[in-house]
Amino acid sequence: MNESLKQYFFRIGDSNLIIGQRLAEWCSKGPTLEEDVALTNISLDNFGQARILFSHIAELENNGKTEDDFAFRRNEREFYNALITERPNGHFGDTIARSFLFDTFQLHFYTELCKSKNEFLAGFAEKSLKEVKYHFRHTGEWIVRLGDGTEESKEKIQESINDLWDFTGDMFATDDNIDALTKEGIAPDYTLIYQKWKNTVNEVLKRATLTVPEDAYMQKGSLDGRHSEYLGHLLGDMQYLQRSYPDAKW
Amino acid sequence: MSEDNQGQVWEVFVQAKPGLAHKHVGNVQAMGKEMALQNARDMYVRRKEGISIWVVQFENIIASSPEEAGAFFDPMDDKAYRQATYYEMPEGSKHI
Amino acid sequence: MKEQELFEHKIENEIKIEPKDWMPENYRKHLQRQMSQHAHSEIIGMQPEGNWILRAPSLRAKVILLAKVQDEAGHGQYLYSAAETLGKTRDIYIEELQSGKAKYSSIFNYPTLSWADMGAVGWLVDGAAIVNQVSLQRTSYGPYARAMVKICKEESFHQRQGYEIMAHMAQGTPEQKEMAQDAMNRFWWPSIMMFGPHDGESPRSGNAMKWKIKRETNDDLRQQFVDKTIGQAELIGLTIPDPDLKWNEERGSYDFGTMDWDEFWSVVNGNGPCNKQRIEHHISAHENGSWVRKAANAYAEKHG
Numbered sequence: 001m002n003e004s005l006k007q008y009f010f011r012i013g014d015s016n017l018i019i020g021q022r023l024a025e026w027c028s029k030g031p032t033l034e035e036d037v038a039l040t041n042i043s044l045d046n047f048g049q050a051r052i053l054f055s056h057i058a059e060l061e062n063n064g065k066t067e068d069d070f071a072f073r074r075n076e077r078e079f080y081n082a083l084i085t086e087r088p089n090g091h092f093g094d095t096i097a098r099s100f101l102f103d104t105f106q107l108h109f110y111t112e113l114c115k116s117k118n119e120f121l122a123g124f125a126e127k128s129l130k131e132v133k134y135h136f137r138h139t140g141e142w143i144v145r146l147g148d149g150t151e152e153s154k155e156k157i158q159e160s161i162n163d164l165w166d167f168t169g170d171m172f173a174t175d176d177n178i179d180a181l182t183k184e185g186i187a188p189d190y191t192l193i194y195q196k197w198k199n200t201v202n203e204v205l206k207r208a209t210l211t212v213p214e215d216a217y218m219q220k221g222s223l224d225g226r227h228s229e230y231l232g233h234l235l236g237d238m239q240y241l242q243r244s245y246p247d248a249k250w
Numbered sequence: 251m252s253e254d255n256q257g258q259v260w261e262v263f264v265q266a267k268p269g270l271a272h273k274h275v276g277n278v279q280a281m282g283k284e285m286a287l288q289n290a291r292d293m294y295v296r297r298k299e300g301i302s303i304w305v306v307q308f309e310n311i312i313a314s315s316p317e318e319a320g321a322f323f324d325p326m327d328d329k330a331y332r333q334a335t336y337y338e339m340p341e342g343s344k345h346i
Numbered sequence: 347m348k349e350q351e352l353f354e355h356k357i358e359n360e361i362k363i364e365p366k367d368w369m370p371e372n373y374r375k376h377l378q379r380q381m382s383q384h385a386h387s388e389i390i391g392m393q394p395e396g397n398w399i400l401r402a403p404s405l406r407a408k409v410i411l412l413a414k415v416q417d418e419a420g421h422g423q424y425l426y427s428a429a430e431t432l433g434k435t436r437d438i439y440i441e442e443l444q445s446g447k448a449k450y451s452s453i454f455n456y457p458t459l460s461w462a463d464m465g466a467v468g469w470l471v472d473g474a475a476i477v478n479q480v481s482l483q484r485t486s487y488g489p490y491a492r493a494m495v496k497i498c499k500e501e502s503f504h505q506r507q508g509y510e511i512m513a514h515m516a517q518g519t520p521e522q523k524e525m526a527q528d529a530m531n532r533f534w535w536p537s538i539m540m541f542g543p544h545d546g547e548s549p550r551s552g553n554a555m556k557w558k559i560k561r562e563t564n565d566d567l568r569q570q571f572v573d574k575t576i577g578q579a580e581l582i583g584l585t586i587p588d589p590d591l592k593w594n595e596e597r598g599s600y601d602f603g604t605m606d607w608d609e610f611w612s613v614v615n616g617n618g619p620c621n622k623q624r625i626e627h628h629i630s631a632h633e634n635g636s637w638v639r640k641a642a643n644a645y646a647e648k649h650g
Contacts, residue, residue: 024399024408027415028392028627031635032256033426034278034289037419040412041292047409054405068404092638134291141284148648149641156637241403241461248519250403250461250511253643254636255437259430276496277427279436281639282646293420296413297500316366 001060004177005118007080008187010070011178011223013053014081017071018231019102020046021238025089038138042099045131052124072242076232077225084167086231090160093146093153097160100139101201105171106132108196112188121186140204147208154209161205162213169218172197178223257281259308262290264300272304283307357558362488365431373557376550377487378432379448380559382439385425386450387475388418389443390624394458395467403461410507411464417504421497428489444629451475452610453536455618462515462522462529468508470530470537470575476501477571478541486558509578516582523583530579531587538602539610541568572600 023043030036054067084102089095110132113125146157172194174182181187205212221227241250256279263272275294280286286305295303314322330336339346347355349368356363363369392415399415402408426436442448453471458464479501483494515526542564545551554560579586590603613621 021400024412027396027399027412028389028419029631029634031631031638032279033389033419033423034280034285034293035635035638037296037416037423038288038292040416041296044409044412044416047405047412051405051409071405072403091634138288141288145281145285145642145645146638149644150637152637153641153644237400240401245519245521248403248522250407250514250518254639255643256435256639257643257646259427276424278423279427281642282650285642285646293423296416296420313366316364316368 001057004181005186006057006060007177008181009053009057011080013050013057013070014079015085015102016046016053017050018079018081018234019085019099020044020050021234022085022087022089023095023099026095031092039095042135042138045128045135049124049128049131052127056120056124068242072239076227076235079225079227079231079235080222081227081231082167083170083219083222083228084164086228086234087164087167088230091156093157093160094163096139096142096146097157097164099135100143100204101161101164101168102171103132103135103139104197104200104204105168105193107136108193108200109188111196112193115185116187117185143204143210144208147205147210157208158210161210165213165215166217166219169215170220170222173220173223175223257285260286260290260305261308261311262294263304263306264290264294265302266300268301272302275299277308278305280305357486360486360558362491363486364488372553373559374432376554376557376559377490378429378434380554381425381429381432381487381490382434382442383449383451385422385429385439386443386448387454388422388425390450390454390628391471392418392422393624393627394454394456394620395464397458398461398464401461402464407464407511414468414504414507417500421493421500424493424496428493431489440632444625444632446616446625449614450624451540452613452618453533453540454624455613455620456532456536457619459532460525460529462512462525463533465508465511465515465526466529466533468504468506469512469578470508470533471540472501472504472508473575474537474540474571476505477567477574481560481562481567484558484561490559509582512584513582516584527584530584534587535605536613538568538572539605539607541565541571543607543610569599572602576600 020043023039023046026036026039026043028036030039050071051067054070057070058065058067082102082105084098087094087098106128110125110129114122114129116122116125143157146153148154172190174190178187178190182189202212241248258279258281259277260280260283261277262275264275265272278286278289278293280289283305286307287303290303290305294300326332350370353363353367353369353373355361356367363373395411395415395418399408399411402411426439429439430436439448443450458467476498479494479498483491483498485491485494512526512529515522517523518526542548545563545565548564551560551563555563576586576591588603590601592601593599594601612618616622
């Protein structure tokens with residue numbers, strides 16, 4: 001298949017896979033029973049989106065590889081997920097901040113991707129957008145509650161957002177490959193998505209009586225497969241069985 | 251009331267299909283109405299059980315009590331004339 | 347009719363008891379204990395399976411397991427909500443779990459050591475639970491019975507997913523077969539002990555049967571489970587770790603060996619491999635969530 005498209009599918013699929021795995025870590029640890037289920041519902045949606053992309057690649061390549069080969073047999077340097085998705089869960093506020101910043105990105109990204117000239121991507125975006133609208137509503141409402149809740153929660157969530165801020169730029173990063181896809185009308189315009197993202201984040205943080213951090217240095221590297229140390233450990237867990245028993249079928 | 255508890259109890263009603271009434275399916279605990287609605291969605295329609303949800307805070311429901319059951323419901327026992335089957339129709343009548 | 351007579355009349359005639367109805371204090375207490383224990387078991391039961399979600403060997407297996415563990419949270423929630431109709435809040439039930447006053451099913455105090463354990467837990471542990479829950483759909487307390495109906499409907503996929511994992515592994519590589527048999531060996535006896543002590547030695551069984559909270563005895567339920575599981579094990583080539591197991595033509599059922607009740611009581615009383623770990627996990631999640639619950643309550647107070 002077209003390598004540049006494949007790369008782009010990994011970019012979208014990997015972010016979903018990794019944040020899905022992170023959210024799954026919350027299972028049995030939520031602040032309430034209902035929230036436990038809510039977080040893993042989002043996780044299930046993320047895994048579902050990753051699977052659609054991975055199986056589509058497998059189908060196009062048609063060389064016997066499956067979605068699982070892409071999830072379990074690639075190394076760290078072959079993953080293209082946005083850096084923010086691999087950040088550790090931390091406390092509930094850290095997780096909500098990470099999800100909110102990413103969900104807001106996905107909300108606007110999928111809205112634009114619906115217009116893609118690539119029919120598969122447009123259809124995928126339309127289906128995923130429905131899921132992400134709910135994710136955004138859920139995490140956005142939590143931002144507001146934690147921001148406008150107690151003194152303690154306000155302090156905590158503001159710090160979570162500040163800490164994650166320098167990983168937000170990487171979600172909008174492009175390279176020659178993506179720029180070319182944008183020119184062809186396959187990928188959306190990332191500067192436009194960034195503007196919309198910024199507006200929405202500003203609105204929600206304002207409602208939450210929180211402060212929008214100043215833009216400073218932004219971390220980058222995920223488009224080249226350069227990640228934080230955290231990703232390797234996440235993959236170590238995730239890939240353990242497939243790596244230990246390469247001949248086994250599950 | 252920045253208390254550490256599970257919030258209030260909200261009763262959940264789900265409409266399975268257009269045209270059907272909302273049916274009581276259970277309850278959730280939540281802090282406030284928006285969270286109640288979201289929790290109901292996450293707890294009760296994971297299998298596509300519905301297309302519309304109502305949540306009502308439990309303390310807003312007024313219920314009759316078993317002690318009043320006699321006064322509330324027994325008087326209806328002798329009013330069979332409210333039922334269609336009460337009436338004798340001439341033999342052979344149709345569509346009525 | 348007097349209250350007590352009316353209550354007994356209802357029990358006798360299979361009319362469900364509802365939350366606002368008069369009920370004997372011991373009936374209420376028995377239900378509070380049994381239903382909360384049932385709810386706690388669902389919640390604590392999330393942990394041994396949750397132990398493998400991150401390491402599930404395929405994306406399909408991962409989403410299935412995650413959805414299943416979520417269902418358990420849901421079932422815990424249904425049961426707490428049914429138990430709350432007896433006049434205690436979920437907060438109080440949770441406190442009783444964490445202080446050790448309330449129990450949960452001992453089976454969850456065993457560790458899950460390999461992926462095959464996900465098979466064993468789904469197939470044997472959920473399988474045993476389902477036998478019990480099907481029977482409880484006819485329990486005399488309305489909210490409990492209704493919760494059971496809902497739970498049984500949703501649980502139907504749980505046992506099948508476990509059996510599917512076991513079947514795959516029992517027919518897989520030699521290492522997979524070994525894991526499958528090992529899981530079977532470790533989970534068989536604890537699973538059949540999930541039904542509780544023999545009826546003669548179960549202190550509260552009498553009242554529970556009389557009040558139709560329980561509809562079948564521990565030993566009857568256990569026998570049903572054994573009878574239906576043995577064929578399933580044979581079909582996929584697994585051996586039941588019980589040399590005394592044999593078909594009894596006369597009874598039309600399997601005879602099986604003696605259960606190790608010393609171990610059972612030892613685990614119930616806190617000496618299982620994971621008792622401390624399970625409760626500490628629950629307490630730590632609860633404590634870590636405290637500031638979040640406070641914030642959400644404070645927000646709701648301000649804005650509804």
